[in-house]
Amino acid sequence: MNDMLIAIVLSGFLAALAAPALYHFFPRWAGRLCPLLPLALFACLLTVAGQVSAGTPLIFSLPWIPSLGISFSLYLDGLGLLFALLVTGIGFLVFLYTPAYMGNDVRLGRLTGWLFAFMAAMLGTTLAGNLITMFVFWELTGICSYMLIGFDHEQEEARRAALQALLVTGIGGLALLAGFILLGNISGTMELAELLGRGDIVRAHPLYLPALMLVLAGAFTKSAQFPFHFWLPSAMAAPTPVSAYLHSATMVKLGIYLLARFSPVLGDTEAWVYLVVMTGGITMLTGGVTALLHNDLKQILAWSTVSALGTLTLLLGLGTPAATTAAMVFLLVHALYKSSLFLAAGAVDHGTGTRDITRLGDLARIMPWVAAGAGLAALSMAGLPPLAGFIAKELLYEANLQSPLAPLAVTVVAVLSNSLAVAAAVLAAYIPFFSKNSVHDLHPHHVEIGLWLPVLLPALLGLLIGLFPGQVGAWLVTPAVTVISTGASPVQLALWHGFNPVLLLSMATLGTGLVIAALRGPLLRKLSEAGNIRMGVAERLYGIFFSRLQGFASKLTLTIQGGLLRNYLMIVVGVTVCLVGFTFLTGSGELPASLPRPDGGIHEWLTAGVILAGAVMAMVTRSRLAAVAAIGTVGYGVALIYILFGAPDLAMTQFCIETLSIILFVLVLHRLPQFALLSNRATRVRDLVVALSIGGLMTLLVLMTVSQPLSSHISTWFLEQSLPAGHGRNVVNVILVDFRALDTLGEITVLAVAALGVYGLLKKRHKEEG
């Protein structure tokens, strides 16, 4: 049973690999087959829903890095179930919709593959039972999001938006990793199941605040909370199914998931309530207001998503059982109506070629089913009975009125942003589908079933939930809420709560919203007369920071990598001499009292003489060929020394290297200009100092090493183990290919990369010249 969890997570990754091939070979069937996987996963999750809702989480665990307490574990409880059902359910709609939306685009297979990978990463994050497992999947969702936003990679706008999203959420992800490590150190466990019971230890720890801030940074960046909200509207450069799936229904809710998941551990403190509620409140209003400033359907929906994410954050910040219930219900309801509206926006774009609401209208005649779905979804968004949105709004107001922190202010903010949402709903569904604007110049055409069914399904589901709230409450919401706030009483969802202050607030919201929607047009005209609507401060700051960073990087590169080999050499040698020399002067190492006398015969002296003569020759000669030959002499002399002192392997290699380098020299030599003496006296003296300092340093090092007794056990161990353990008598080679094979693997990888670098440089020159 628990093995099912790993199958649920991994199947998506396998499908991601298979999807492009499937679309390539069976283009006709692929579009019909792909939605079956999320549907099957959805059904799988439903089969265990009963057990999980009853309070028995499913746990799967594989050891990964046991020494660090890291395991690959999965954990399915009420909260995870709610999210996993959302991911697979909305996923089913999106996979149904994508082939119809993309048409005959050859990139459909690639898009589907990335969507599968994203779905799997989402499932992994929400089902993760270990902090590190969760982090890995969390980052995978970010990478998938990067690839999907930048799907139209030939457009600069898409590339920029993708990079922006990746950088903002990536920085948050790093903060999250640090937060997770802190949490692990504080509580002594990386396992979620154990961590959830240790909230008191964490909250009492002096490092609680840093851990909280880091985790919140991760959650806020992912869920586009103020001031990191700007990446989400930019991410609308992605194809519409991607926006519907990642950037409204699922991925941006991961931050909410994180808040919900860790509120039993981190929540319920003053710092938590203030930080989370304030951020949520500001985001709610910013998103709500900005949504109305746009005319692009997708931008309106994106900004209203930012607002909705703010609402969810605010509710989780309040942390009362009522607020948690409201958050979970709103999460579900928002995912349903927002995905429906996004998919409807895509259908409109597909049918008319524009998403500008000033040019759209009266589309209900041409695409009636899309209009029906979008209309229902918008009613839910506006919070009208008997749709699910109404229940969510009632719960929201109830929670706000009972807020432990400034109930009046919180309620006002909520009413205001919900009114803005009503206005946004009017813009997103009423204007394009039911207003009397003429659209004949756009030549709108009918849309096929693949485009309207995914719009209609979630909208109808929203209606069903509104009509039968009790069952949904018991099956889905209660199990999630009990995980988040322990001691919450079972949730009784109902459509009708009687005449009470909450109902009054709902009616006030609707009225205000309609007024705002009616006033928006004239107001916007005045605003645009007064000047262009400016980009947000946060986004401008990001832009400035980004261009400055790039400017700084290129300046730094120009300074350090000037392109003069002698400068590089001087820096490398200088740093080495300074650092090692410093250690010499301050360290405990002593020079030997008496120099060890060479005990060799005349042949050793001769070899040394040859090497010295070669070096001097290389320095003073005025012929390049002679210099190369002289350096070669030095190399062969060194090889001779290896032979004399019993290192045939080294000697052989040295001989080969010398031979090959002479060949290389000869190859490039005739391409160089005539030999000329360009250096003056001062530079020659400087070069002499550099050369002498590194030479002297190396001599000192060697003298010191040989004067101290070698106390290394490792070399004797190698000598002893070479034959019995390594099956080889050549110890050097056994070390290279067996004992230290990992090092060798690294070295040959470096060699390969270096070769590619040389190849690239030479080929590039070749092309430029030719």
Add this chain to the structure above:
Amino acid sequence: MQSLILSTTIRLLMPLLLMFSVFLLLRGHNEPGGGFVGGLVAAAAFALYSLAHGAEAGRKMLRIEPRLLVAAGLMTALVSGMLPFITGQPFLTSLWSKLPMPIIGHAGSPLLFDAGVYLVVAGMSLLIIFSLMEE
């Protein structure tokens, strides 16, 4: 730059040098030698041939792109390290056959690894030499 002496000599030396390089590789585990020096000798053989007959002829003699040699070598080394996964042992654990073989003694996965090193070194040297020659 045609030299009759060099081109005649290298024609005779080439097979010898290549055989010697493989010999170095195979006996490396017990006697001086190994994949690194073997690869260098092989590269030297092709480099000398190219000096005598030009880079074009050298490439023809090699038949495979040096880049592919580098890639194949890295893959060989990696695969030899991953073989022990089959029996559930850690990465790069050496596997040995029980049968003694001539020249190399026991055959084992380190020899495969060394062959990977041989290919990478030879490929890398030739990649640079050919690129420079064609400059």
